[in-house]
Amino acid sequence: MSTQHELEALVxxxxxxxxxxxxxxxxxxxxxxxxxxxxxxxLMHLVAQLEEDTGAEPVAEAELWAVATSVSSLVAYLAxxx
Amino acid sequence: xxxxxxxxxxxxxxxxxxxxxxxADAVVSADGTALSYGALVRAVAAxxxxxxxxxxxxxxxxxxxxANTAESIVTILAVAAMEAVPLLFEANATAYERxxxxxxxxxxxxxxxxxxxxxxxxxxxxxxxxxxxxxxVALVTSGTNGIPKVVGKHWDAVTDNSVxxxxxAGYTGADRVLCTTPLHHAFAFGVVLVPVLFHGGTxxxxxxxxxxxxxxxxxxxxxxxxxxxxxxxxxAALRAAPGHRPxxxxxxxxxGEPLPQTVGAAWREAFGxxxxxxxxxxxxxxxxxxxxxxVLRPVPGVRVRIDGADADGEGELLVRVPGPxxxxxxxxxxxxxxxxxxxxxxxxWGRVEGGAVVVSSRIGRRVVxxxxxxxxxxxxxxxxALDGVRDxxxxxxxxxxxxxxxxxxxxxxxLSLRRALAAVLSTYKIPKRxxxxxxxxxxxxGKVPMGSLWRTLA
Numbered sequence: 001m002s003t004q005h006e007l008e009a010l011v012x013x014x015x016x017x018x019x020x021x022x023x024x025x026x027x028x029x030x031x032x033x034x035x036x037x038x039x040x041x042x043l044m045h046l047v048a049q050l051e052e053d054t055g056a057e058p059v060a061e062a063e064l065w066a067v068a069t070s071v072s073s074l075v076a077y078l079a080x081x082x
Numbered sequence: 083x084x085x086x087x088x089x090x091x092x093x094x095x096x097x098x099x100x101x102x103x104x105x106a107d108a109v110v111s112a113d114g115t116a117l118s119y120g121a122l123v124r125a126v127a128a129x130x131x132x133x134x135x136x137x138x139x140x141x142x143x144x145x146x147x148x149a150n151t152a153e154s155i156v157t158i159l160a161v162a163a164m165e166a167v168p169l170l171f172e173a174n175a176t177a178y179e180r181x182x183x184x185x186x187x188x189x190x191x192x193x194x195x196x197x198x199x200x201x202x203x204x205x206x207x208x209x210x211x212x213x214x215x216x217x218x219v220a221l222v223t224s225g226t227n228g229i230p231k232v233v234g235k236h237w238d239a240v241t242d243n244s245v246x247x248x249x250x251a252g253y254t255g256a257d258r259v260l261c262t263t264p265l266h267h268a269f270a271f272g273v274v275l276v277p278v279l280f281h282g283g284t285x286x287x288x289x290x291x292x293x294x295x296x297x298x299x300x301x302x303x304x305x306x307x308x309x310x311x312x313x314x315x316x317x318a319a320l321r322a323a324p325g326h327r328p329x330x331x332x333x334x335x336x337x338g339e340p341l342p343q344t345v346g347a348a349w350r351e352a353f354g355x356x357x358x359x360x361x362x363x364x365x366x367x368x369x370x371x372x373x374x375x376x377v378l379r380p381v382p383g384v385r386v387r388i389d390g391a392d393a394d395g396e397g398e399l400l401v402r403v404p405g406p407x408x409x410x411x412x413x414x415x416x417x418x419x420x421x422x423x424x425x426x427x428x429x430x431w432g433r434v435e436g437g438a439v440v441v442s443s444r445i446g447r448r449v450v451x452x453x454x455x456x457x458x459x460x461x462x463x464x465x466x467a468l469d470g471v472r473d474x475x476x477x478x479x480x481x482x483x484x485x486x487x488x489x490x491x492x493x494x495x496x497l498s499l500r501r502a503l504a505a506v507l508s509t510y511k512i513p514k515r516x517x518x519x520x521x522x523x524x525x526x527x528g529k530v531p532m533g534s535l536w537r538t539l540a
Contacts, residue, residue: 018514019500019514019515020496020515022495022496022497023496023497023500026495026497027497034504034509035501035504035505036497036500036501036504037500037501037503037504037509037512038500038509039451039509039510039512040291040509040510041314041451041452041510042514044291044293044294044314044315044318045318047293047294047295048294048295048318048321048322051295051322052321052322062112062288062289062292062293062296062299062300063112063289063290063291063292063293064289064291064292064293065291066289066293067293
């Protein structure tokens with residue numbers, strides 16, 4: 001079981017692989033990815049990587065935007081499915 | 083008259099299906115709700131009547147911001163049913179993008195997708211063969227000159243090509259076709275929307291965009307017999323959940339970018355179902371479809387030849403499809419330039435060998451990001467228009483991928499540039515990285531030599 005803090009660090013580290021560190025560590029935790037210009041394709045890669053990292057079970061809600069609207073939504077997804 | 087199956091034939095088939103099997107599912111939405119053929123026909127007629135009452139006229143372009151929903155399908159069909167021209171683009175397009183599409187198409191009317199309340203006894207607008215207005219549907223694609231292309235496609239060409247593709251793929255009224263890509267793209271329009279309804283099958287709309295790890299579960303739970311998707315999603319689904327064979331699945335279709343052989347082979351191994359590549363274009367629909375042997379061959383009715391072959395026998399792929407040729411709305415000079423003696427210049431490079439089509443690369447500067455085409459000139463134009471941006475160049479590097487180099491005044495940062503671009507452009511057009519540099523090198527002719535810029539990343 002990871003803390004929220006550890007999960008957020010993991011999310012930002014993996015996001016940096018898609019968008020670079022400045023964006024990954026600069027985007028607000030609740031800032032919508034869409035207004036920060038992060039595309040759904042980056043997020044699909046990101047979610048797949050995070051699911052692998054944490055062993056999260058794929059969710060029933062199959063829509064990307066149900067789990068990946070912001071850094072904090074991803075943290076909640078990972079915390080809830082661990 | 084071209085003598086091809088066109089708009090009125092498509093609607094006649096839908097209406098006949100509704101009469102014979104009114105309770106058969108036409109569209110199943112991502113939330114599981116189903117619209118039967120009987121309900122679809124009533125909803126289309128009611129929505130078309132509403133549009134007409136609102137003043138829409140045959141031949142008029144009507145903008146339909148499209149999502150993968152039953153409402154979008156009903157609205158697209160309703161616009162066509164009253165003999166107007168549906169102009170399809172992504173519902174999430176920015177206002178800047180939407181205004182440019184509508185201006186090019188000459189559209190003054192936008193309809194947010196709806197299913198009108200069904201009223202009894204009203205008139206039932208329905209397209210007639212040989213109607214006076216030009217029977218078109220308009221799809222958008224990226225340009226190469228900074229201006230998007232709005233492609234006016236005649237329904238005769240669209241329906242003929244879609245139906246012949248469906249015959250090659252063996253579609254029947256029993257098929258349930260899972261749609262994972264945007265309906266406003268030619269791939270989903272020509273492989274799902276038109277041919278599935280023509281054959282009386284069921285369109286199953288996946289959540290959009292889907293979580294890659296959800297695809298195997300969707301294939302199992304929706305009872306899909308056919309799925310259409312892109313190599314990226316097939317690959318991601320394979321990594322997420324090496325699966326077992328979904329019981330009803332018989333065919334998987336890939337398009338958008340070339341299907342890597344490794345993905346095709348791994349998919350067949352994991353799921354026991356062929357994954358067949360398809361090569362298409364917004365302007366033409368489905369050009370070539372891979373057989374069980376993985377070799378791309380022209381879809382029946384389509385002719386492919388090459389122009390200006392080099393020493394290896396490769397040249398630009400020219401294609402001819404039955405039906406009236408396409409036109410670029412608002413840019414008539416491009417229409418002429420895109421055609422040569424009735425053949426359409428694809429801008430793709432490749433060769434034709436014994437009936438097989440081999441596509442090797444694209445000509446020109448268009449970038450493909452996960453199957454979606456991006457015009458670097460449009461992105462550079464949007465960047466230059468931002469306050470504080472003095473110069474920029476957008477390019478694709480072997481290692482770096484799709485990136486921009488930007489000269490911008492403080493306090494601009496990579497994040498502030500992304501935020502500003504996201505207000506103007508759909509996010510898929512935004513380069514993967516935006517590198518701030520003190521200045522761009524320029525040759526005496528004004529070109530940017532990329533070599534030194536790539537070296538700054540090393």
